[in-house]
Ligand SMILES: Nc1ncnc2c1ncn2[C@@H]1O[C@H](COP(=O)(O)OP(=O)(O)O)[C@@H](O)[C@H]1O
């Protein structure tokens with residue numbers, strides 16, 4: 301795209317994109333580390349994820365400040381306006397994604413070593429992998445203004461949903477057969493739910509990116525494929 | 532108009548232009564513009580300096596007739612009637628399609644006389660009492676009455692710039708126009724006076740079809756419901772203002788309104 305006549309405006313938009321890319325990278329890393337900490341029962345790594353979440357929050361605040369400045373001082377229009385508004389909305393969603401990763405990490409100490417052999421534990425890392433790739437691609441799509449990539453993210457939401465349904469069934473069966481594991485299984489269930497929500501949020505980001513890039517909103521998707529959610 | 536432009540055109544147009552071209556000598560300043568202007572809209576013309584906004588605006592009340600080198604082609608109608616038809620009374624036309632200019636230009640006469648002049652030559656007042664009513668009504672509509680009611684005999688040129696511009700709007704209103712054309716009416720005014728004119732435009736909307744040329748895009752976004760983007764004598768894009776400013780269809784419009792115009 302052509303440059304703005306006012307060069308400082310381009311610099312500010314670049315900085316906005318840079319901050320969002322960094323925030324996305326940190327959220328992605330938080331999901332991956334939380335899953336790794338769960339698999340390895342690594343309390344230190346889990347504590348690190350919880351501590352690092354503050355950096356994600358700080359970037360959110362910085363983007364908000366910069367976006368408000370751009371709106372006030374540059375009066376952005378058309379695609380620029382859509383980008384700034386998308387940036388504002390995206391950071392609040394990525395901040396939530398960071399919180400989900402933090403919640404997963406916080407549960408790590410409560411899940412005893414013996415349950416690592418449970419089947420759901422073996423499914424969760426791949427589920428987390430898909431969700432963190434969705435986050436990665438949704439934010440890349442924003443940087444590249446890539447509507448196609450955003451659509452590809454949206455399509456992948458059903459993969460995470462399918463994982464969730466499968467983990468849910470496995471855990472319920474396991475709990476019925478091994479009533480002593482109920483408390484741990486409940487934690488795992490919440491973790492699966494958190495990952496499922498991460499997938500939903502990555503999908504929301506992708507929808508915002510699609511609008512910012514094209515000026516068109518996506519037609520509503522079929523809600524029957526999405527599992528019931530409370531939050 | 533293309534099919535897409537047609538679909539974006541307002542229903543029940545007050546004025547229509549079809550394939551309008553304006554030449555200054557051999558130079559083609561407007562290159563075949565078609566547009567509909569609606570009664571219940573404020574329509575903004577935007578575009579870089581020299582793109583032909585003023586030239587096109589002046590075709591709507593035949594102001595270009597006063598420029599010796601100017602020649603207008605195409606068809607322009609007001610309520611379906613061809614305004615360039617030989618039978619058209621130009622003085623009458625300019626009362627129906629009033630104009631407000633960039634620089635406020637009150638007559639060097641009293642505030643009262645500035646308003647009364649038009650109605651008098653058009654024979655709109657049968658008595659002094661009639662005229663008093665017209666002057667008060669026009670000044671009220673122009674949002675100036677409260678500020679000047681106690682000094683109607685003061686000279687119009689003694690008012691502040693913003694008041695002078697509202698006086699000129701009152702003067703246009705006094706002859707009961709149907710359309711008001713404004714050519715950068717705020718460019719000589721400070722922000723407060725500008726805000727008052729914008730508020731006035733908002734209040735006048737619906738009573739008159741208003742067409743405003745502005746080089747200030749924020750102003751176009753604030754006051755208009757439809758925006759037309761001109762570039763090098765062409766009408767590049769015409770549509771609902773919020774669409775033009777959030778999601779323009781044409782690359783040239785986008786570059787201009789996002790500040791990428793070289
Ligand atoms: N009276 C005139 N004689 C010759 N050329 C003119 C005259 N008025 C305007 N032009 C030319 O016509 C083009 C359009 O001018 P104008 O309508 O004033 O543009 P805008 O209002 O968009 O700035 C410009 O190139 C300008 O130089």
Ligand SMILES: [Mg+2]
Pocket residue numbers: 584585586714744
């Ligand atoms: Mg002009």
